[in-house]
Amino acid sequence: MMKKQSNILIVEDDVSMREFLSDLLTSEGYKVDWSIHGADAKKKVERKSYDIVITDVVMPEVDGVEVLRYVKEKSPDTSVIVITGYSTLKQAVELVKMGADDYFNKPFDNDDMLLVIEKALRRRKFLKDSEGFEEILEKPDTFPEIIGKGGALQFIFEMMKKVAKTDATVLIQGESGTGKELVARAIHDRSPRSSHALIPVNCGAIPETLLESELFGHEKGAFTGAIVRKHGLFEIANDGTIFLDEIGEMSFFLQVKLLRILETGAFRRIGDTKDLSVNVRVIAATNRVLKSAVKKKEFREDLYYRLNVFPIDLPPLRERKEDIPLLVEWFLKKHKLTEKNVRVSDDVLEALSKYSWPGNIRELENVIERAAILSPGKDIEVDYLPVEVRYSDDSTLYGGETYDKPFKQAKAEFEKTYLKKLLEKTSYDIAKASKIAGVTRAYVYEMLKKYNIDYKKK
Ligand SMILES: Nc1ncnc2c1ncn2[C@@H]1O[C@H](COP(=O)(O)OP(=O)(O)OP(=O)(O)O)[C@@H](O)[C@H]1O
Ligand SMILES: [Mg+2]
Numbered sequence: 001m002m003k004k005q006s007n008i009l010i011v012e013d014d015v016s017m018r019e020f021l022s023d024l025l026t027s028e029g030y031k032v033d034w035s036i037h038g039a040d041a042k043k044k045v046e047r048k049s050y051d052i053v054i055t056d057v058v059m060p061e062v063d064g065v066e067v068l069r070y071v072k073e074k075s076p077d078t079s080v081i082v083i084t085g086y087s088t089l090k091q092a093v094e095l096v097k098m099g100a101d102d103y104f105n106k107p108f109d110n111d112d113m114l115l116v117i118e119k120a121l122r123r124r125k126f127l128k129d130s131e132g133f134e135e136i137l138e139k140p141d142t143f144p145e146i147i148g149k150g151g152a153l154q155f156i157f158e159m160m161k162k163v164a165k166t167d168a169t170v171l172i173q174g175e176s177g178t179g180k181e182l183v184a185r186a187i188h189d190r191s192p193r194s195s196h197a198l199i200p201v202n203c204g205a206i207p208e209t210l211l212e213s214e215l216f217g218h219e220k221g222a223f224t225g226a227i228v229r230k231h232g233l234f235e236i237a238n239d240g241t242i243f244l245d246e247i248g249e250m251s252f253f254l255q256v257k258l259l260r261i262l263e264t265g266a267f268r269r270i271g272d273t274k275d276l277s278v279n280v281r282v283i284a285a286t287n288r289v290l291k292s293a294v295k296k297k298e299f300r301e302d303l304y305y306r307l308n309v310f311p312i313d314l315p316p317l318r319e320r321k322e323d324i325p326l327l328v329e330w331f332l333k334k335h336k337l338t339e340k341n342v343r344v345s346d347d348v349l350e351a352l353s354k355y356s357w358p359g360n361i362r363e364l365e366n367v368i369e370r371a372a373i374l375s376p377g378k379d380i381e382v383d384y385l386p387v388e389v390r391y392s393d394d395s396t397l398y399g400g401e402t403y404d405k406p407f408k409q410a411k412a413e414f415e416k417t418y419l420k421k422l423l424e425k426t427s428y429d430i431a432k433a434s435k436i437a438g439v440t441r442a443y444v445y446e447m448l449k450k451y452n453i454d455y456k457k458k
Contacts, residue, residue, distance in 0.1 A: 006121065007048070010034040011041040011055035011067055012083065017106075021054065024110055025117075038062025042070050045078070052079045052117065057091060065095065072099045079124045081116060093154040103155070119311050123159070143186050146179065147330045150322050152315045156183070163310045164190040169262065171247075171307045172285040174314030177362030180285040181245065183312065188241045193281055196240030199233050203254075204246030212254055213270055222271025234267060234278050241281040247307065248288035248299060259303045282307070317357040317364060324352050327361060331368045342372055344380045351382055355389045387420045416451040419444075423453070 008030045012018040018034055025032050033048070035041035039062045041055065053071050057064035068080050079101040084092040092103035102120040104113050143157055163170055164187045172180045181200065188198040206214060213222075217232030233242060244250075250258065261267045262282060266275040284307050293299035317324075328349070332338045348371075357363055371384035382390055419433075426432040434441045447453075 005031075006051040007031045007033070008052045008054060008117075009041065009044055009048075009050045011038060011053065011059070011064070013037055013056060013059045017056075017083075021113075024113070028114060030117075038064070038067045041067050045071055045074055049075060050078050052081060052120065054081045054083060054117075056083045057095070058085070065098075068095055068098060068100055079120050081120055090151050090154075093151045093158070096155055096158045122308070123162075123310055146182060146186060147326050148320065148323050149326060150320045152320055153323070156312060156314065159310075159312055160187055161190075163187060163312075165192070167281050168310045169281070169307055170283045170310045170312060171290070172283065172312045172314065173290065174285075174287065175316045175358075175360055176287045177360035178287075178314040178316060179361055180287075180314060181243070183314065184241075184243045184283045184285060187283060188243075188281075191241070191281070193240050197237060198241045198243055199237040200243040200245060201233055202245045204249035208251045208254065211250075212257070215254070216257065216267050217269040219269050219271035222269070226271065229269075232267075232269065234261060234280055235276065237280045238278045239280075241283055244282060244284040246286060247284040248286040248290055248293055252300065255300045255303050259300065259306060262303075262306045317360040321353050324364070325349055327364055328352065328368060331365050332372070334365075335369055335372065337368075337372050342375075342379060344368075345382070347382045348380055348385065351385055351390055388424055391417055391420055412451075415447060416453070419447055419451065419453060 008025055010018055010021050010025070010032060012021065012034070013036055015036075018036070022032050022034055033044060033050075035044055038055075038059055041053070042062065044050075045053065053067065055064045055067045064082055068082065071078050071080050080095075080099065082092050082095050082100050082103045083106060084103050085106050092100070096103065101124050102116050104116045143160065146153070146157070148154070148156075160183065170184075170187060172183055174180050184200075185198060188194060201211075201215065203211060213226075213230060213232070215232050215234055217230045217235060218226050220226060220229045244258075257267060261278070261280075265277045265279065267278070268275055290299055290304055290308070294301050294304045328344055329338075332342055332344075352364070352367075359366075367386060367389060368380070370386070371380045374384040375381065418437075422433045422437060426436065430441055430444055434444045437444065
């Protein structure tokens with residue numbers, strides 16, 4: 001849509017990077033100019049109006065910070081995206097505070113980068129349209145209940161602050177347990193609607209027919225069992241916010257009804273003949289990548305664009321491991337364990353940082369809680385972590401330390417780890433495990449006993 005007419009200026013001193021970006025964006029249909037240094041960029045910005053300026057941060061003489069400052073002064077409507085190496089991520093966030101619209105990290109994936117551009121354009125357009133709407137009320141600008149000191153989270157906080165003051169539809173995407181609901185609540189709590197309700201609905205957990213009457217309500221006698229009139233959640237959420245969780249699971253039929261309410265604010269109770277209208281802000285969340293669902297024709301494209309007015313993507317925990325120690329502290333406090341002086345050892349922190357956390361922050365929280373229960377009143381030791389966390393790292397199997405030990409001990413350690421991993425892989429199916437290991441079941445049981453492994457786990 002908007003992208004085809006967009007003028008982009010690339011400011012990058014590195015030749016190969018500049019040419020690469022320029023080719024990529026040109027092939028995507030953008031109109032591209034480039035500068036090899038900041039001073040030239042300033043001249044170009046003075047002469048021509050750009051929709052987006054993409055600038056490297058670290059450049060000799062006139063750097064990305066100066067380019068940003070200059071662009072925002074001369075042409076406030078231009079979006080600025082900064083390119084940053086991992087080490088300068090923190091600085092990128094500072095730049096976002098100064099007015100940059102987004103950033104991407106080097107090295108980057110082509111699709112990711114194109115997405116960042118698209119998103120920056122969309123957010124920018126939205127914030128421009130809703131200018132003057134901001135500052136209606138002063139709400140605290142921090143998010144103490146959301147832990148994250150890494151750049152990725154800091155950037156998300158900036159976005160949350162901006163969007164909280166508005167009525168924009170927000171689409172939060174992230175794997176399971178990354179904090180989507182937490183973020184949704186934080187936005188609502190800091191919005192002008194905070195004195196009204198936030199109504200959460202899990203669209204994945206409720207069958208289609210039931211979901212329809214939950215969301216939109218029904219008239220008395222609309223269907224068998226509809227003994228009384230029922231108000232839908234959209235009515236109940238009037239003047240507040242509705243949180244549509246797992247929106248990716250919503251059926252096509254309901255997607256149409258949702259699209260209508262988003263476009264017009266109007267809907268109809270089941271069995272009713274007239275429209276009702278509501279004033280509800282929608283925050284949607286999904287752990288699927290909605291764009292791929294659209295490509296597979298499983299999700300309506302028009303609805304996707306309606307929802308994706310202001311996208312927020314939560315990173316998986318494995319990409320923000322620097323936050324693990326803080327999160328652990330936080331969960332100890334949350335579950336009142338610090339009061340009991342429960343602490344975690346360095347070994348535990350090390351094990352936690354090696355694990356890949358498929359269940360993300362929720363899984364981490366569960367692990368800490370469980371370990372605290374298993375070691376009442378004591379510090380949490382590695383032994384109290386679940387097997388998969390304890391042995392996520394193969395160095396116990398093949399690491400250098402193995403060779404400093406007596407053979408008997410190394411062999412025993414190997415056997416124990418081998419068995420645990422095997423059991424995890426076979427979901428604690430002893431028959432399967434013995435088959436893979438090529439030993440009898442009796443032998444497996446013997447080893448389990450010898451190493452004190454709890455095989456009734458699942
Ligand atoms: N950054 C964070 N700081 C502190 N706690 C967090 C953070 N992110 C998530 N949590 C906690 O982790 C748990 C899971 O978060 P939440 O329910 O928001 O995840 P979700 O993305 O909605 O997961 P799902 O997709 O499974 O519904 C909650 O207890 C939440 O408070
Ligand atoms: Mg959730």
